[in-house]
Amino acid sequence: MSSNVFIGIASEFDAKGFKQADNSISVLTKRVARFTAGLGLAYKAQQAVLNAMADEKATKLLAQNLKNVGLAFAQIPAENFIKQMQRQTGILDDELRPAYAQLARVTGSVTKTQELLNSAFNISAGTGKDFNQVVDALSKAYVGNNKGLRSLNIGLTQAELSSKSFDEVLTLLNKQFAGAGAAALDTYSGKMQLLKVATANASETIGFALLDALQSASGANGFDDFINKINSTTDAIARLIQFVGRGAEVITLTATTLFDEKGRKDKVSALVERIKKEERERGLRKILSGLGTSIGPRVQTAAEKAAELAAKRRAAEILNANKKITAEKKKQLELEKAMTKGNALLNQANALFDLERVGVAAAMQNQTLTDNERKRLEIKQAIFNLEDALDAKDTNRINSASKLLGGLMSQFAILQSQDSLLGQIKSAYDALGMNKDLINLTNLQEALRLLQQMNALMNGTKTPTASNSLAAAVNPTGSPYVYSPISKPYIEMGGNAAIDAASKIAAQAWDDHEKKIARTMNPNYQPVIIKVESKADDLVNFIYDTVTEQSASGNPPIVTRIGQNLAW
Amino acid sequence: MPVELKGVIELRKALRKYAPDLAKQLNEDLGAALKPIVKKSRSYLPSNDQMISNWVGTNGREEGRFPQYDERIAKRGVVYKTTPTKRNRRGFKNVITIYNKTAAGAIYETAGRKTPTSRFVQNINGKSYGVMKGQDKMRGKVIYRAWEEDQGKARDAVIRAIEKANLLFQTRSKTV
Numbered sequence: 001m002s003s004n005v006f007i008g009i010a011s012e013f014d015a016k017g018f019k020q021a022d023n024s025i026s027v028l029t030k031r032v033a034r035f036t037a038g039l040g041l042a043y044k045a046q047q048a049v050l051n052a053m054a055d056e057k058a059t060k061l062l063a064q065n066l067k068n069v070g071l072a073f074a075q076i077p078a079e080n081f082i083k084q085m086q087r088q089t090g091i092l093d094d095e096l097r098p099a100y101a102q103l104a105r106v107t108g109s110v111t112k113t114q115e116l117l118n119s120a121f122n123i124s125a126g127t128g129k130d131f132n133q134v135v136d137a138l139s140k141a142y143v144g145n146n147k148g149l150r151s152l153n154i155g156l157t158q159a160e161l162s163s164k165s166f167d168e169v170l171t172l173l174n175k176q177f178a179g180a181g182a183a184a185l186d187t188y189s190g191k192m193q194l195l196k197v198a199t200a201n202a203s204e205t206i207g208f209a210l211l212d213a214l215q216s217a218s219g220a221n222g223f224d225d226f227i228n229k230i231n232s233t234t235d236a237i238a239r240l241i242q243f244v245g246r247g248a249e250v251i252t253l254t255a256t257t258l259f260d261e262k263g264r265k266d267k268v269s270a271l272v273e274r275i276k277k278e279e280r281e282r283g284l285r286k287i288l289s290g291l292g293t294s295i296g297p298r299v300q301t302a303a304e305k306a307a308e309l310a311a312k313r314r315a316a317e318i319l320n321a322n323k324k325i326t327a328e329k330k331k332q333l334e335l336e337k338a339m340t341k342g343n344a345l346l347n348q349a350n351a352l353f354d355l356e357r358v359g360v361a362a363a364m365q366n367q368t369l370t371d372n373e374r375k376r377l378e379i380k381q382a383i384f385n386l387e388d389a390l391d392a393k394d395t396n397r398i399n400s401a402s403k404l405l406g407g408l409m410s411q412f413a414i415l416q417s418q419d420s421l422l423g424q425i426k427s428a429y430d431a432l433g434m435n436k437d438l439i440n441l442t443n444l445q446e447a448l449r450l451l452q453q454m455n456a457l458m459n460g461t462k463t464p465t466a467s468n469s470l471a472a473a474v475n476p477t478g479s480p481y482v483y484s485p486i487s488k489p490y491i492e493m494g495g496n497a498a499i500d501a502a503s504k505i506a507a508q509a510w511d512d513h514e515k516k517i518a519r520t521m522n523p524n525y526q527p528v529i530i531k532v533e534s535k536a537d538d539l540v541n542f543i544y545d546t547v548t549e550q551s552a553s554g555n556p557p558i559v560t561r562i563g564q565n566l567a568w
Numbered sequence: 569m570p571v572e573l574k575g576v577i578e579l580r581k582a583l584r585k586y587a588p589d590l591a592k593q594l595n596e597d598l599g600a601a602l603k604p605i606v607k608k609s610r611s612y613l614p615s616n617d618q619m620i621s622n623w624v625g626t627n628g629r630e631e632g633r634f635p636q637y638d639e640r641i642a643k644r645g646v647v648y649k650t651t652p653t654k655r656n657r658r659g660f661k662n663v664i665t666i667y668n669k670t671a672a673g674a675i676y677e678t679a680g681r682k683t684p685t686s687r688f689v690q691n692i693n694g695k696s697y698g699v700m701k702g703q704d705k706m707r708g709k710v711i712y713r714a715w716e717e718d719q720g721k722a723r724d725a726v727i728r729a730i731e732k733a734n735l736l737f738q739t740r741s742k743t744v
Contacts (some may be wrong), residue, residue, distance in 0.1 A: 004667040006662070007664065007711060008653075008660075009666070010662070011660040011663060012652070022574050
């Protein structure tokens with residue numbers, strides 16, 4: 001059928017295929033079971049072998065690294081230290097070996113390396129940072145680069161790090177984080193970490209399968225007990241395997257040399273000798289592994305002594321180099337300071353010859369400036385001062401200059417608003433169409449004076465004369481009524497209204513004079529120039545008197561406005 | 569659900585071998601029972617005029633393209649079969665079957681069963697609305713509809729025919 005659309009009306013069951021399928025499945029199941037069982041075992045064994053191979057490779061790498069820095073003699077102590085530290089700290093030897101190699105390269109000393117590793121463990125536990133990160137920071141700090149230590153945020157300031165030597169910093173760190181590692185291991189996660197290390201070691205030696213059997217058969221009480229049992233059992237079983245292997249070797253040997261007595265004896269004795277030698281080495285290794293930094297210093301060999309001396313010399317060189325760098329940095333700072341000061345003075349001196357500034361200063365001398373213009377110039381000067389303060393990077397000067405400039409700007413703003421207000425008043429007057437003369441003060445004063453004059457005339461009294469003080473002020477020579485167009489001072493009056501008033505006054509005075517005295521021409525005619533200025537009734541009266549007197553001497557008064565002559 | 573029978577295939581083998589006339593008679597009886605269903609099913613297939621124009625054609629699936637509908641081909645594809653089919657995954661063989669041989673016919677049969685609101689279904693129904701009858705996977709517009717409307721009469725006729733042939737054969741065997 002080419003489609004799935006069908007109706008089956010009658011069907012019949014055929015079990016033939018199912019029987020075949022059943023047989024196939026059972027056969028397959030058995031094969032799979034055998035395969036997976038073998039696979040599991042092979043996998044476990046393979047994994048254990050892989051772990052062991054990786055461990056061996058790491059050991060050789062460390063040995064090479066130590067040899068490169070002249071510490072080849074320290075390979076066995078290094079391995080023992082690493083194994084011990086691994087068991088005590090829960091850090092895998094996969095991490096410890098590279099860290100050891102790194103510190104050995106940097107310090108050149110076995111003792112220092114081990115000390116730094118112990119410190120790194122405590123610092124790592126105390127700060128929560130990764131162990132390798134801490135080792136990296138310490139190795140960099142040993143040669144003067146404190147960046148790594150700063151990144152750990154260990155509570156030391158930049159100044160402290162720069163000013164102290166590495167040993168001082170290390171002492172401080174050891175004090176800060178003493179016991180942190182042990183405290184971290186005394187937790188559940190710490191115990192798990194120790195267990196992980198122990199199982200990893202076991203995997204490297206005898207494989208996971210045996211470890212499971214140990215776990216169930218050990219009857220351990222708690223993690224510590226189990227870990228100890230793993231460690232002790234691992235060693236024991238490793239030896240057992242060795243002996244078993246040795247036993248097989250003996251059996252094989254016996255079988256092959258069954259009919260060769262001499263050969264058998266030689267080979268057996270050779271085997272025995274080999275076993276004895278290996279036992280001695282094992283015993284020696286056990287003794288060596290029992291030793292470590294926690295028990296006490298060993299007797300140093302000549303090579304070790306030489307290495308320690310070299311390491312000390314290197315540390316001293318690094319310290320001297322750091323001191324030199326610090327001194328140079330200090331010199332550089334002083335130079336920069338002096339340059340800054342010199343530049344500031346230079347800028348100040350140059351400011352004296354700055355044309356713009358000179359121009360502003362000169363403009364300030366002008367007495368004819370309006371308030372607005374004067375304020376603008378003051379602001380400009382304040383701007384110059386602020387620029388100088390910024391160049392000098394003097395905080396106090398900057399603050400004071402800024403304050404002054406701000407004040408001037410505020411005042412200028414007020415002036416601007418006042419001008420604006422006056423402009424508004426003017427425009428209001430213009431809009432109203434009023435005669436501005438009505439509100440002119442001068443006009444008001446003139447009107448008042450005229451009223452007084454009229455009153456005086458009506459009453460037959462003389463209009464008041466100018467006060468002596470004013471006369472004295474305008475005529476320091478003491479002769480109040482004699483003026484010359486050449487000599488000073490003039491009485492200056494401004495405004496058309498004032499001029500008009502003075503003109504009227506002068507006219508009035510002349511009329512009076514004409515009426516009283518016949519006019520005679522004076523060959524030394526020198527006209528009196530009266531410059532009319534607004535304000536002050538006294539001045540108006542004084543003009544009247546002055547004109548009268550001058551008229552008596554035959555000099556007709558000339559009333560002028562400032563800059564103009566209104567000839568009489 | 570098809571009726572499970574036992575020994576039908578062996579019976580027919582035996583009939584073909586030992587009683588060909590009974591085998592022939594059985595075939596005729598089966599045909600008589602199934603032909604009305606097939607005829608009715610064919611009548612439910614729309615003509616080309618009643619089908620959407622862009623689907624009408626003579627291309628089958630075997631040409632690698634979407635199969636086109638043609639009235640004659642679709643009707644010729646509705647057939648019955650009295651030979652056993654291949655064993656399905658549950659181990660059953662269908663002895664008597666009515667099925668839709670063509671792809672286009674099968675498409676029309678089940679169009680709208682899962683997506684009644686699709687454009688294709690709406691267009692087809694707009695042209696000629698086909699009533700869908702049956703239950704679950706035996707629900708359709710052509711053979712399933714005819715089967716549902718038959719209400720088991722054809723099935724009963726088939727079983728009677730087989731039983732009759734069996735009875736006659738048994739009788740003849742005993743006699744001989």
